[in-house]
Amino acid sequence: MSSAATTIKAKQRPGDRVFSGSAVFAGSMILVTLAAVAIFLIVQSIPALFATSDEASILTTNFWDYVLPLLFGTIWAAALALLMALPVSIGIALFISHYAPRRLASVLGYIVDLLAAVPSVVFGLWGIGVLAPAIQPVYSWLVTNLGWFPLFAGPVSGTGRTILTAAVVLAVMVLPIMTAICREVFLQTPVLHEEAALALGATRWEMIRMSVLPFGRSGIISASVLGLGRALGETMAVAMVLSASGVISFQLLTSVNPSTIAANIALSFPEAYGLNVNVLIATGLILFVVTFAVNAFARWIVSRRKEFSGAN
Amino acid sequence: MTMTKPEAETVTSTPIANSLTAGRLPTPAPWIILGTAIAVSAALFAVLGVASGAGFDWGGAIIVGGLLYVPSIWLFSRLVEGGRRAKDRLVTALVTGAFLLAMIPLISLAITVVTFGLARFDAEFFNSSMRNVTGEGGGALHAIVGTLLMTGAAAIISIPIGLLTSIYLVEYGRGRLAQGITFLVDVMTGIPSIVAGLFAYALFAIFFGPGIRLGIAGAVALSVLMIPVVVRSSEEMLRLVPNELREAAYALGVPKWLTIVKVVLPTSIAGITTGIMLSIARVIGETAPLLIAAGFTQSMNYNLFEGRMSSLPVFVYTQYANQGNPPEAYLDRAWAAALTLILIVMALNLLARLVARFFAPKFGR
Numbered sequence: 001m002s003s004a005a006t007t008i009k010a011k012q013r014p015g016d017r018v019f020s021g022s023a024v025f026a027g028s029m030i031l032v033t034l035a036a037v038a039i040f041l042i043v044q045s046i047p048a049l050f051a052t053s054d055e056a057s058i059l060t061t062n063f064w065d066y067v068l069p070l071l072f073g074t075i076w077a078a079a080l081a082l083l084m085a086l087p088v089s090i091g092i093a094l095f096i097s098h099y100a101p102r103r104l105a106s107v108l109g110y111i112v113d114l115l116a117a118v119p120s121v122v123f124g125l126w127g128i129g130v131l132a133p134a135i136q137p138v139y140s141w142l143v144t145n146l147g148w149f150p151l152f153a154g155p156v157s158g159t160g161r162t163i164l165t166a167a168v169v170l171a172v173m174v175l176p177i178m179t180a181i182c183r184e185v186f187l188q189t190p191v192l193h194e195e196a197a198l199a200l201g202a203t204r205w206e207m208i209r210m211s212v213l214p215f216g217r218s219g220i221i222s223a224s225v226l227g228l229g230r231a232l233g234e235t236m237a238v239a240m241v242l243s244a245s246g247v248i249s250f251q252l253l254t255s256v257n258p259s260t261i262a263a264n265i266a267l268s269f270p271e272a273y274g275l276n277v278n279v280l281i282a283t284g285l286i287l288f289v290v291t292f293a294v295n296a297f298a299r300w301i302v303s304r305r306k307e308f309s310g311a312n
Numbered sequence: 313m314t315m316t317k318p319e320a321e322t323v324t325s326t327p328i329a330n331s332l333t334a335g336r337l338p339t340p341a342p343w344i345i346l347g348t349a350i351a352v353s354a355a356l357f358a359v360l361g362v363a364s365g366a367g368f369d370w371g372g373a374i375i376v377g378g379l380l381y382v383p384s385i386w387l388f389s390r391l392v393e394g395g396r397r398a399k400d401r402l403v404t405a406l407v408t409g410a411f412l413l414a415m416i417p418l419i420s421l422a423i424t425v426v427t428f429g430l431a432r433f434d435a436e437f438f439n440s441s442m443r444n445v446t447g448e449g450g451g452a453l454h455a456i457v458g459t460l461l462m463t464g465a466a467a468i469i470s471i472p473i474g475l476l477t478s479i480y481l482v483e484y485g486r487g488r489l490a491q492g493i494t495f496l497v498d499v500m501t502g503i504p505s506i507v508a509g510l511f512a513y514a515l516f517a518i519f520f521g522p523g524i525r526l527g528i529a530g531a532v533a534l535s536v537l538m539i540p541v542v543v544r545s546s547e548e549m550l551r552l553v554p555n556e557l558r559e560a561a562y563a564l565g566v567p568k569w570l571t572i573v574k575v576v577l578p579t580s581i582a583g584i585t586t587g588i589m590l591s592i593a594r595v596i597g598e599t600a601p602l603l604i605a606a607g608f609t610q611s612m613n614y615n616l617f618e619g620r621m622s623s624l625p626v627f628v629y630t631q632y633a634n635q636g637n638p639p640e641a642y643l644d645r646a647w648a649a650a651l652t653l654i655l656i657v658m659a660l661n662l663l664a665r666l667v668a669r670f671f672a673p674k675f676g677r
Contacts, residue, residue: 119654121625273522277522
């Protein structure tokens with residue numbers, strides 16, 4: 001930077017000015033867009049924050065009583081999805097990076113990526129049409145045999161469209177991104193570490209536990225946080241699969257389930273009018289804030305790792 | 313320490329030709345155990361199926377067989393090879409199982425969409441709209457046209473902005489502004505799609521009053537989702553262009569903007585095209601923002617700037633959500649539209665990969 005003063009300035013031609021000007025303009029458009037997203041959402045949500053049930057028909061008491069169960073449902077469903085997706089995605093990533101034959105690895109990775117190409121509305125259709133009926137017998141078995149466990153308390157849902165089904169669909173949807181990140185990190189493990197472990201007589205699992213997993217720990221964390229961010233904002237699959245009733249309930253298998261913010265907006269928005277629209281936009285703002293916080297946390301972990309590993 | 317002892321014993325007690333493989337399960341052993349496990353579970357299912365009068369459940373038999381394999385390989389390995397190897401085999405089984413587990417939804421999804429979708433995957437589906445259609449018949453032409461128009465408009469908005477932003481970040485960007493833009497692109501990547509839809513609605517509601525639904529609003533919502541993807545992928549591709557090429561151009565006295573247009577972009581155009589196509593494939597399946605910003609309709613609408621506009625994903629959703637009589641007709645249309653949508657996304661993905669493979673610059677000649 002200090003040498004900038006001594007370097008000879010290149011001649012600025014009109015073409016240069018136009019081109020660099022438009023590049024700067026495009027870059028600033030991103031700033032403007034994001035600022036606009038924030039400002040418009042805030043402006044539209046301010047009237048809703050102080051609304052009462054007299055003004056907005058979807059509220060029963062006030063705004064916060066309305067949004068709290070939704071926020072709970074959003075986080076609960078995303079956390080369940082993450083809990084299921086994390087071990088599976090680590091397993092798949094290990095399989096592709098360290099177990100599968102080298103030649104097959106990229107093809108297998110592509111097959112997992114195919115899951116990411118399926119639109120969420122199709123996942124929704126599949127969740128209702130195939131998954132829910134197929135999994136319902138398992139639920140009734142769980143309720144009759146493990147009903148003493150608080151999460152599995154009855155009565156069982158007859159359709160299988162419970163928060164657990166929604167979480168399974170969410171888990172399938174966040175699987176590709178989490179697998180992709182884990183795989184990338186696992187592949188970056190220094191080969192010397194792996195070979196050193198194997199040379200000491202370690203089995204493959206011991207090698208992975210000693211060299212791959214410690215190296216990839218921050219990658220696994222950032223993958224799970226990014227997956228959580230995706231699951232929080234996912235809309236259509238939850239809106240279609242879940243039969244929701246706006247309560248706070250930890251029970252996984254009953255027909256009384258909390259809804260999520262995104263699904264609630266998608267279901268209520270087409271028929272909303274007046275101040276109800278502002279209420280829904282305000283819930284969207286809260287979702288935006290939550291996902292922003294989650295993603296910022298993930299970026300922070302990733303950037304911290306970059307500094308320490310010396311890579312990049 | 314536990315491993316060496318039985319090995320030594322076997323070597324001394326029974327003369328084995330190759331002492332290196334002593335105390336190990338033979339290579340085909342895992343497959344034999346897997347086959348036995350599946351056979352046992354199949355027999356179990358056959359007995360239960362006959363007892364309950366239901367048919368034979370192939371999927372259940374294979375899944376239970378697989379579950380049976382995990383403890384049995386551990387047990388056999390534990391007996392022959394010792395604890396450490398047993399653990400290794402257990403993890404191998406679990407890791408492979410995780411991959412196969414992820415294949416179940418993919419295969420099930422593919423089979424379901426194809427079998428249900430083919431019922432109405434006919435000419436009428438592609439050349440008629442839903443105007444004045446109740447019950448059977450009708451098609452998704454209005455939704456296909458809407459999807460193409462809105463995605464096209466989103467691409468026209470996003471590609472120049474995204475590409476120029478990535479050029480700014482790679483070629484010009486220094487200091488605060490570039491850092492800020494990089495950060496904000498990251499933030500934009502994480503915007504939930506429904507929030508993008510709310511933004512587009514709020515933006516247009518300010519100018520046109522509440523309750524507005526326009527095709528262009530849908531396009532704006534899609535471009536909010538598309539721009540960060542385009543920026544990220546193009547930036548990555550531009551950074552791959554070797555600096556020597558730029559320096560060679562500068563040394564010949566080529567202005568910077570011409571260097572970018574004539575040297576940097578042609579070198580990376582294959583990668584950039586791939587990234588753009590993948591970003592289109594990503595937004596073409598978005599439902600929630602279009603449901604909110606563009607609404608849905610039953611008739612053709614070729615005008616982005618007037619009236620509601622349907623799109624394929626929203627068509628899938630509305631056909632499912634507002635079922636009429638007979639419900640099968642509506643569900644069949646939903647599945648057919650889902651099949652169309654998946655085919656479009658797959659085609660875009662495949663094309664993007666082919667472009668990346670065949671038009672990649674040839675280095676090292």
